[in-house]
Amino acid sequence: MILFRDIVKKALGLTEDQMLQAEQHADNADISLTHAIELLEFIPVAQYLEAMAKVYRVPFVRLDEISIPRTITEMIPRDVAMKLKAIPVSQAANELVIAMVDPRAIETINAVRFKTGLFARPVLAAESHLMEALAKYYGRTSTDLSELEKQGKDLENAVDVLGAKRQQIGAGNQESDGPIIKLVNYILLEAQSRGASDIHIEPYETYIRVRLRVDGVLHELTRPPINMKPALISRVKIMSRLDIAESRLPQDGAINILMGSNPIDYRVSCLPTFYGEKIVMRILDKSNLKVDMTQLGLEQDQLDRFKASIESPYGMVLVTGPTGSGKTTTLYSALTELNQETDNIMTAEDPVEYNIEGINQVQTKPDIGLTFAEALKSFLRQDPDVIMVGEIRDLETAEIAVKAALTGHMVLSTLHTNSAPDTIRRLLNMGVESFNLVSALNCITAQRLVRKICMKCKTLDESITTEMLIRAGIASHFAARIKPMKGTGCGVCSNTGNKGRIAVHEVLKVNDAIRESIMSGEASMNLKKVAMANGMRTLRQSALMKLAAGQISFAEVMSNTASDDDGDLSVVAAA
Numbered sequence: 001m002i003l004f005r006d007i008v009k010k011a012l013g014l015t016e017d018q019m020l021q022a023e024q025h026a027d028n029a030d031i032s033l034t035h036a037i038e039l040l041e042f043i044p045v046a047q048y049l050e051a052m053a054k055v056y057r058v059p060f061v062r063l064d065e066i067s068i069p070r071t072i073t074e075m076i077p078r079d080v081a082m083k084l085k086a087i088p089v090s091q092a093a094n095e096l097v098i099a100m101v102d103p104r105a106i107e108t109i110n111a112v113r114f115k116t117g118l119f120a121r122p123v124l125a126a127e128s129h130l131m132e133a134l135a136k137y138y139g140r141t142s143t144d145l146s147e148l149e150k151q152g153k154d155l156e157n158a159v160d161v162l163g164a165k166r167q168q169i170g171a172g173n174q175e176s177d178g179p180i181i182k183l184v185n186y187i188l189l190e191a192q193s194r195g196a197s198d199i200h201i202e203p204y205e206t207y208i209r210v211r212l213r214v215d216g217v218l219h220e221l222t223r224p225p226i227n228m229k230p231a232l233i234s235r236v237k238i239m240s241r242l243d244i245a246e247s248r249l250p251q252d253g254a255i256n257i258l259m260g261s262n263p264i265d266y267r268v269s270c271l272p273t274f275y276g277e278k279i280v281m282r283i284l285d286k287s288n289l290k291v292d293m294t295q296l297g298l299e300q301d302q303l304d305r306f307k308a309s310i311e312s313p314y315g316m317v318l319v320t321g322p323t324g325s326g327k328t329t330t331l332y333s334a335l336t337e338l339n340q341e342t343d344n345i346m347t348a349e350d351p352v353e354y355n356i357e358g359i360n361q362v363q364t365k366p367d368i369g370l371t372f373a374e375a376l377k378s379f380l381r382q383d384p385d386v387i388m389v390g391e392i393r394d395l396e397t398a399e400i401a402v403k404a405a406l407t408g409h410m411v412l413s414t415l416h417t418n419s420a421p422d423t424i425r426r427l428l429n430m431g432v433e434s435f436n437l438v439s440a441l442n443c444i445t446a447q448r449l450v451r452k453i454c455m456k457c458k459t460l461d462e463s464i465t466t467e468m469l470i471r472a473g474i475a476s477h478f479a480a481r482i483k484p485m486k487g488t489g490c491g492v493c494s495n496t497g498n499k500g501r502i503a504v505h506e507v508l509k510v511n512d513a514i515r516e517s518i519m520s521g522e523a524s525m526n527l528k529k530v531a532m533a534n535g536m537r538t539l540r541q542s543a544l545m546k547l548a549a550g551q552i553s554f555a556e557v558m559s560n561t562a563s564d565d566d567g568d569l570s571v572v573a574a575a
Helices: 002-010 016-029 034-040 045-058 080-086 104-115 129-137 145-150 179-193 226-239 301-308 326-336 372-379 395-406 420-428 434-438 465-471 513-517 524-534 539-547 556-561
Strands: 084-094 094-098 119-124 167-169 198-203 208-214 217-222 252-258 260-273 278-284 315-322 344-348 360-363 386-390 410-415 441-453 457-459 486-487 499-510
Touching: 002 016, 002 045, 016 034, 034 045, 034 129, 045 119, 080 084, 080 104, 080 179, 084 104, 084 129, 094 104, 094 129, 104 119, 129 179, 167 513, 179 198, 179 208, 179 217, 179 226, 179 252, 179 278, 198 226, 198 260, 208 226, 226 252, 226 260, 226 278, 301 315, 301 326, 301 441, 301 499, 315 326, 315 395, 315 420, 326 344, 326 386, 326 410, 326 441, 344 372, 372 386, 372 395, 386 395, 395 410, 395 420, 410 420, 420 434, 420 441, 420 499, 420 524, 434 441, 434 499, 434 513, 441 486, 441 539, 441 556, 465 539, 465 556, 499 539, 513 524, 539 556
Parallel strands: 094 119, 167 252, 315 410, 315 441, 344 360, 344 386, 386 410
Antiparallel strands: 084 094, 198 208, 198 278, 208 217, 252 260, 260 278, 441 499, 457 486
């Protein structure tokens, strides 16, 4: 019996290792095999579409290269298109051409035919292009906010109490749903379709502002009428199982919903402000979690050092950076890499953002005494092989983590520091003894998330001169050969010029030279020079390499990384 994966492998000309990597990525991210192959970019998208079209025996369409008339997209309602992952492309007589990622999905074809009364003819589309098209053409809801304002009286009555089950979003009856339910569903659907990481609902004197954080930047979504404020806040608080009667104190909760068949969790924070409660929802979509270490943005030499460090039988590996820099993703990727049947892996997190099968995850509860330090103490009595503590915040946690690393355990954790060398100084200032630290520490990686240039509107940035590149840190003999790129803005990237994010890293592998510098009490700058002499690439240098590769713009380099403050530390070659 010939398996579909073997058909795909042969059609695309992939190796067995590539197929295994794609299958693992598909399982980890809970996506289809074909989508995983797309994301891993083993072959160009045009070649992928041409080959898979032959497999499915249907034509293919480049959704990123065509414009679909509004009269066509309106033939299928937004909620149906989102749920089916299908978009109408054109119509001829009684035939409607439908772009799909799986043209074999008969139930989708039948659903379109039932909804439109037309014969549905499927064509193949890349899933990444399809999701961008859904966001582009269905990016606005049919909910009319002016109409909602007319219905604004007694809106508290429109808020319904949820049961314990995960709620289905997008499958309700839009005509019968109350205005507040429509508005909240709209916000959640928009956040999902635009790939947002956070939702901000902010009350002001005369209006409410709703913003979405996309690729690290906040963009305003809508301004609902002010008379919707009490019901809107109550609706979100009820969904989060928070106390709607308490408006004077901060509260934290969670929402669990289904977007089609995709489960999504939201971490909700409610904070009293001058004009009412502000709500921020952090979106935790497991399908967007990159647990494949090759997808973290590490250069090959950095990846080799990091993997060698976590695969050591004992020691401490730290991931540092500001909030929102992707530290959690890096840690989960490391845990997934280490997740073997033969090992006992335990984590202490605040909160547990993603559940990983095979790993014992503990939610800390400081209000009842279950702190990181207390969890670590208990872990050491649970026969662990690998321990992950969400953050080292105090001396007690740091000392227990160091002790665990010294007694034969692999310890992973995070700190909020600006660079890898700064992390060493921070731990010493906390009170960790230097002789213990040099014995326990394996590796430190500092990281930042930077916005990638949109591939659709990517063009040469002629405003960036060779002198500017040299001042930024690129070696003079190499700067003249670099062609800085930028995005001009298009429909795919919502006219921002950027689409998606990638991490830049600074990986400090602890060796004898670093240990000697720590023991002698070297300042962070001197530690940095020693580390660079031993092969560490700084955040600025890593960002400049991605600039040279055409992945990020010069503006992103300058706004997200600091100068190395030494003319002798310039980037030499984009290896």
